Amino acid sequence: MNLPRRFEAFLRAAGGAASSMEAGLGLFIIIASSAIVGSLSPLLSDAIYGSWPFAALLIALCANTLACTIIRKPGLGRARTAAGKARLRALCVFAIHLSVLAIAAVGLWASLEFTTERIDVAEGESFQVEGRSFKLDSIEIERYADGSVSDWVSRLSGPAGQGGAIRANHPLRAGRTNIMQTGYGRRYSLLLALPKEGVERKLEIDEKALLPLAKDGTIGIVLRRPETGDEGRTAELALVSRSKTLLKARVSEGIPFALDDTGIEITLAGSRVCGSFILRRTPGIAFLWAAFALLAIASSGLLIDPASRDKGERTK
Amino acid sequence: MNRLDTLPVQAEAILFIAQLGFLFMSMIVSVLKGRGIGVARIVTAALALAAALASATVRTVGAGRLPFASMYEFGLLLCIALDGLLVFMTLRYEERAFSLSASIAAFVFGSIMLFFFQKARPLAPALKSAWLGAHVATAVIAYGCLSLSAALALAGFVSAKSGTDRVSRIETLVNRLIVAAFPFLTLLIITGAIWAEYAWGSFWRWDPKETWALVTWLAYLGYLHLTRSRGWKERKAFALAIAAFALVLFTFFGVNFLLPGLHSYMR
Numbered sequence: 001m002n003l004p005r006r007f008e009a010f011l012r013a014a015g016g017a018a019s020s021m022e023a024g025l026g027l028f029i030i031i032a033s034s035a036i037v038g039s040l041s042p043l044l045s046d047a048i049y050g051s052w053p054f055a056a057l058l059i060a061l062c063a064n065t066l067a068c069t070i071i072r073k074p075g076l077g078r079a080r081t082a083a084g085k086a087r088l089r090a091l092c093v094f095a096i097h098l099s100v101l102a103i104a105a106v107g108l109w110a111s112l113e114f115t116t117e118r119i120d121v122a123e124g125e126s127f128q129v130e131g132r133s134f135k136l137d138s139i140e141i142e143r144y145a146d147g148s149v150s151d152w153v154s155r156l157s158g159p160a161g162q163g164g165a166i167r168a169n170h171p172l173r174a175g176r177t178n179i180m181q182t183g184y185g186r187r188y189s190l191l192l193a194l195p196k197e198g199v200e201r202k203l204e205i206d207e208k209a210l211l212p213l214a215k216d217g218t219i220g221i222v223l224r225r226p227e228t229g230d231e232g233r234t235a236e237l238a239l240v241s242r243s244k245t246l247l248k249a250r251v252s253e254g255i256p257f258a259l260d261d262t263g264i265e266i267t268l269a270g271s272r273v274c275g276s277f278i279l280r281r282t283p284g285i286a287f288l289w290a291a292f293a294l295l296a297i298a299s300s301g302l303l304i305d306p307a308s309r310d311k312g313e314r315t316k
Numbered sequence: 317m318n319r320l321d322t323l324p325v326q327a328e329a330i331l332f333i334a335q336l337g338f339l340f341m342s343m344i345v346s347v348l349k350g351r352g353i354g355v356a357r358i359v360t361a362a363l364a365l366a367a368a369l370a371s372a373t374v375r376t377v378g379a380g381r382l383p384f385a386s387m388y389e390f391g392l393l394l395c396i397a398l399d400g401l402l403v404f405m406t407l408r409y410e411e412r413a414f415s416l417s418a419s420i421a422a423f424v425f426g427s428i429m430l431f432f433f434q435k436a437r438p439l440a441p442a443l444k445s446a447w448l449g450a451h452v453a454t455a456v457i458a459y460g461c462l463s464l465s466a467a468l469a470l471a472g473f474v475s476a477k478s479g480t481d482r483v484s485r486i487e488t489l490v491n492r493l494i495v496a497a498f499p500f501l502t503l504l505i506i507t508g509a510i511w512a513e514y515a516w517g518s519f520w521r522w523d524p525k526e527t528w529a530l531v532t533w534l535a536y537l538g539y540l541h542l543t544r545s546r547g548w549k550e551r552k553a554f555a556l557a558i559a560a561f562a563l564v565l566f567t568f569f570g571v572n573f574l575l576p577g578l579h580s581y582m583r
Contacts, residue, residue: 021541028538032531039524039575049522107520116517144438151441168441169515180517280517288519292506299499305492 019067027061062104069097085304092301099295106288114282120206122187122274129279130175134158139184139273154181154275166277176281183276188223188235191267193256206274210240213264218242221259221266226250235268324378325435331371332430335395338364339423342402346416357415361406364422365399372396379436384452385443387572389436391429393452397460398422405464411485413471421467447511454503459564461497462536465490466561473554483550490557494539501533524575528567535560 017023034057038048048054068074075093082090121127126135134156142150156172156179157163164172171178185207193200205211205223212220219241225231229250239247239259251257256265342360345353372392375383383389402418409415472486508526513519520526539556542548548556 021545025538025541028534032534035522035527035531038522039527039571045522110519114518146438148438149441150438151444167444169445169447169511171514171517178514178517182517278517282513282519285513285519289510292510296499296503296506299502302495302499 015067015071018064019071020064021068024061024064024068027057027064031057031061058104062101065097065100065104069094069101089301089304092298092304095294095298095301099291099298102291103288103295106284106291109284110282110288113284114280116281117279118182118276119279120187120274120276122272124272127277129177129179132159132162132174134163134174134179136275137163139181139275141184152181152184154277176283178280178282180278180280181275182278185274185276186223186225186231186235186271187274188271189269190223191269193265193267194263195265196263202269213262219246223251232271233268235271237266324374328371328374328378329433331367331374332392332395332426332433335364335367335371335399336423336426336430338367339399339402339419339426342419343416343423346412346419354410357406358403361399361403361415361419364419365396365403368392368396368399368426375436379438381439382449383436384448385437385439386434388429388432388434390452390455391425391432393456394459394463395422395426395429397456398425398463401460401464409489411482413475413482413486414468414489417467417471418464421463425463442515445511445515447507447514451504451507451511454500454507458497458500458504459568461493461500462561462564465493465497465557466564468493469554469557469561473551473558487550487553490554491543494536494557498536498540501529501536505529505533524571525567528563528571532560532563532567535563 031054034048034054038045038054073094074097075090075095077090079087079090079094119127121136123136123138126133128134135158137155137157140153140155142153144150151167154166155163156166158174162174166172166179166181168181171180173179187204187206189202189204190211191200191202203211207224208222210217210220210222214220219239222238222240224236224238226234226236233253235251237249237251237257238245247260249257251266251268253268253270256267258265338360342357342364345356345360348356372383375389375392379385383392398418399422402415402422405418406415468486469490472483472490477483505526508529509519512521512526539553539560542556543553
C-alpha cells in the first residue's frame with residue numbers, strides 16, 4: 001500500500017508547509033509590499049485592493065493562520081507545561097491567533113454582505129429607511145468664535161421620536177442602518193425663460209450639477225454657493241461647454257439674468273439647503289467588535305512578564 | 317493680535333525648547349563618568365519631562381482642549397512619552413548606553429518636531445469624537461516604546477560586539493519594548509477601525525494611514541515570530557527592529573505629507 005502512504009506523506013508535507021511560519025512570513029511580506037504600492041496613488045489603490053490576486057493573498061494568509069492554529073496550536077504546548085504567569089501568557093498567544101481568525105471571518109462576512117446607498121435630500125423632504133419615514137428638518141453649520149467650522153448638524157425627525165441630530169462623528173441609527181451625512185450643498189429653484197417666444201419653465205437643480213441647455217448636453221449651466229454674501233439668495237452661475245467655463249456671473253433671487261446672445265433668461269427663484277447621506281447596513285458588526293475585544297485582551301496578555309528582573313537593573 | 321494672545325504661544329514654545337536643552341544636557345551627562353553623575357542624569361531627564369509636560373499644559377489651557385489635533389500636538393505627546401521613558405530608564409538601569417540612547421531619541425525627535433510647531437487651532441469636526449483620546453493615547457505609547465527600541469537597536473547594531481553581556485542586555489530591552497508596544501499598536505488599529513465605522517461608514521477603507529499602520533503591525537508581528545520562534549538574535553534582530561521602525565517613521569511623517577488621504581487633517 002505504497003500509494004496511501006505516499007499520499008499521507010504528501011498531505012503531511014502540504015499541511016506542514018501551509019501552516020509554517022515561513023509561509024506566513026512570506027505572505028506578510030507580499031501583502032505588505034502590495035499594500036504599500038496600493039497606497040501610493042488612488043488609481044493604484046483601486047487596482048490593487050479590489051483585485052482578486054490581493055483578495056487571494058489575504059485568504060491565503062487566513063488559511064495559513066487557520067492551519068497553524070489547528071495543526072501547531074501556538075502557545076498551547078507551552079501552556080500545558082508552564083505554570084502561573086507563563087501559562088497565562090502562552091494562552092494569550094493562542095487567543096491572539098483565534099481572534100485574528102475571527103476578525104478575518106467576520107470582516108469577510110461584513111465586507112461581502114454590507115449594503116450602502118447614497119441619497120440627496122433637501123430640507124423639508126422625507127426619505128425611507130427600513131420602512132420608516134424620516135424628514136430632514138434642517139442642516140446647520142456650527143462655528144467656533146474664529147469662524148471656522150465646528151460641526152455640521154443634520155436634524156431629522158422620525159417615527160415615535162426616532163429622529164435626532166447627525167454630526168460629523170455621530171451617525172443616526174435606524175434599526176440596523178446607520179444614517180451618515182457626507183456632504184452639504186444647496187438645491188436651487190430656477191425659472192428659465194425665452195421671452196421672445198413666450199416660453200417659461202420652472203425646474204430644480206442641485207449645486208454643482210450640470211443643467212444641459214443643448215440636447216446633446218455639450219453646453220449647460222452650473223450653480224455654486226457664493227464664497228461671500230448671502231448664500232440663500234445669491235449663487236455663482238457658470239456657463240460651461242465641455243468642461244470649459246465660458247462665462248461666470250453672480251445671480252440674485254428674483255432678478256432675471258440674460259445669458260449672452262442666446263435669448264435665455266435665468267431667474268433664481270429660491271434655494272434650499274440639501275444634504276447628502278449614506279445609508280449603510282453592516283451585518284455582523286457586533287461580532288467584529290467582539291473579535292476586536294478578544295484581540296485587544298489577548299495581545300495585552302503579551303505584557304504579562306514571566307521573568308522577574310532584567311540583567312543590569314539597579315539593585316534596591 | 318495683542319500681547320496677551322501671543323503670550324501662551326511664546327510660553328509653550330520656550331518650554332518646548334527648554335525641554336530640548338535639558339535633553340541635550342542629559343546626553344552629555346550620560347557620556348560622563350564620576351561621582352554625582354548618576355543624580356545629574358536623573359535630574360536632567362526629570363527636568364526635560366517637566367518642561368514638556370508644562371508646554372503641553374500651557375497648550376491645553378490655551379486651546380481649551382487636550383493636544384490631540386495636529387501633527388505637532390501628537391509630536392508633543394510623543395516627546396512626553398519619550399521623556400517619561402528616559403526617566404524610567406535612568407532610574408531603573410545603571411547602563412549609561414540605555415539613558416544615552418533614550419536621550420538621543422528624545423532630543424532628535426523633539427528637534428524635528430520643533431519645525432512643525434504651530435499655534436493651536438480649534439478641533440476639526442472630523443476629530444470631535446470620544447475615540448480620539450483612546451486612538452491618540454495608544455499611538456503615543458506604541459510609538460514612544462518603538463522609538464526607544466529603535467534607538468537601542470541602533471546602538472546595539474553599531475557599537476556592541478556579538479555575544480557580549482552588554483549586547484545581550486540591549487537585546488533583552490529592545491525585545492521588551494517591542495513586546496510592550498505591540499498590544500498598543502494593535503489597539504491603535506482597533507480604535508481606528510471602530511472610529512472609522514462611525515465617522516466614514518466603513519471600518520476599513522485602505523486609506524494610506526490605515527494601510528501603513530497595518531504594514532507596521534505586520535512588520536512587528538514578523539519580528540515577534542522570528543525572535544520568539546526562529547531564534548533571531550542580536551544583529552539580525554536589531555536590523556529587523558530598525559527596519560520596522562523605518563515603517564513607523566513613514567507612517568507618521570511620510571503618509572502625512574506624501575500620501576493624501578482621509579487623515580490629511582493631521583498635518
